[in-house]
Amino acid sequence: MxxxxxHQGTWDASAPAADEVLAWCGNxxxxxxxxxxxxxxxxxxxxxxxxxxxxRHSRWTLCCLSRxxxxxxxxxxxxxxxxxxxxxxxxxxxxxKKAASVSEHEVARHIKSVKTDVRQVTxxxxxxxxxxxGDIHYFPYACPLTQRVMNxxxxxxxxxxxxxxxxxxxxxxxxxxxxxxxxxxxxxxCPQCARAFLPDALVAEEPRWGADVVWLYPSxxxxxxxxxxxxxxPKRKAAPQP
Ligand SMILES: [Zn+2]
Numbered sequence: 001m002x003x004x005x006x007h008q009g010t011w012d013a014s015a016p017a018a019d020e021v022l023a024w025c026g027n028x029x030x031x032x033x034x035x036x037x038x039x040x041x042x043x044x045x046x047x048x049x050x051x052x053x054x055x056r057h058s059r060w061t062l063c064c065l066s067r068x069x070x071x072x073x074x075x076x077x078x079x080x081x082x083x084x085x086x087x088x089x090x091x092x093x094x095x096x097k098k099a100a101s102v103s104e105h106e107v108a109r110h111i112k113s114v115k116t117d118v119r120q121v122t123x124x125x126x127x128x129x130x131x132x133x134g135d136i137h138y139f140p141y142a143c144p145l146t147q148r149v150m151n152x153x154x155x156x157x158x159x160x161x162x163x164x165x166x167x168x169x170x171x172x173x174x175x176x177x178x179x180x181x182x183x184x185x186x187x188x189x190c191p192q193c194a195r196a197f198l199p200d201a202l203v204a205e206e207p208r209w210g211a212d213v214v215w216l217y218p219s220x221x222x223x224x225x226x227x228x229x230x231x232x233x234p235k236r237k238a239a240p241q242p
Contacts (some may be wrong), residue, residue: 056152057137059217063087065107070140075118076158076165077111078209079226080216082121088114110230119214121163122192123150144192145170156216157202162195165216168202175199209233 066087073085094100111117124144139151148154148167155168174191187196201211209229
């Protein structure tokens with residue numbers, strides 16, 4: 001299967017933070033590491049790797065706001081974050097009462113309306129049942145086109161017009177194989193539900209705020225780029241007072 005190379009620079013769903021820890025633990029140019037230092041280093045890097053696994057599992061299975069398992073109806077925002085809709089509504093009520101926490105604001109401050117700022121998604125169940133896998137971490141969703149598991153190791157996208165969640169590779173191979181770049185500015189049919197979407201963002205260097213193809217949990221750099229685009233948008237004019 002061809003490996004996508006266009007977005008690798010900005011996609012870090014399985015960013016190996018443990019490597020950074022290993023680099024950080026390197027010798028400081030002259031001192032001789034003692035055995036207990038090495039043991040501590042090994043313990044630290046193992047713990048970092050375990051923490052990374054936990055974080056990846058949480059990200060792809062829990063609501064980003066309530067930290068509860070994703071439970072339909074699930075919605076996505078323009079930053080590619082997944083929420084339990086009920087948890088989002090509860091946060092918005094708390095926010096209106098000035099009772100929401102700082103951490104909640106950091107996640108969802110930008111959502112002003114559940115009608116326009118989020119979209120309900122359709123998640124495809126992982127065809128391999130948890131009992132069959134026997135893994136420590138089970139990921140309950142997969143791509144309906146390729147059956148790739150939505151576990152942070154494969155890039156996933158949501159089609160904003162219909163809410164279908166698919167792997168980027170599956171979407172490319174199903175919709176775009178053999179098409180010219182010019183054709184990417186034409187509407188295509190969602191391979192799951194046939195609703196039209198514009199695939200142009202699939203070949204962009206970075207995600208675009210408002211595009212029909214929303215990257216789920218992009219890298220920090222891509223997320224920052226999206227936030228900058230959001231803030232640069234012209235503000236909606238206030239309705240004239242009667
Ligand atoms: Zn669809």
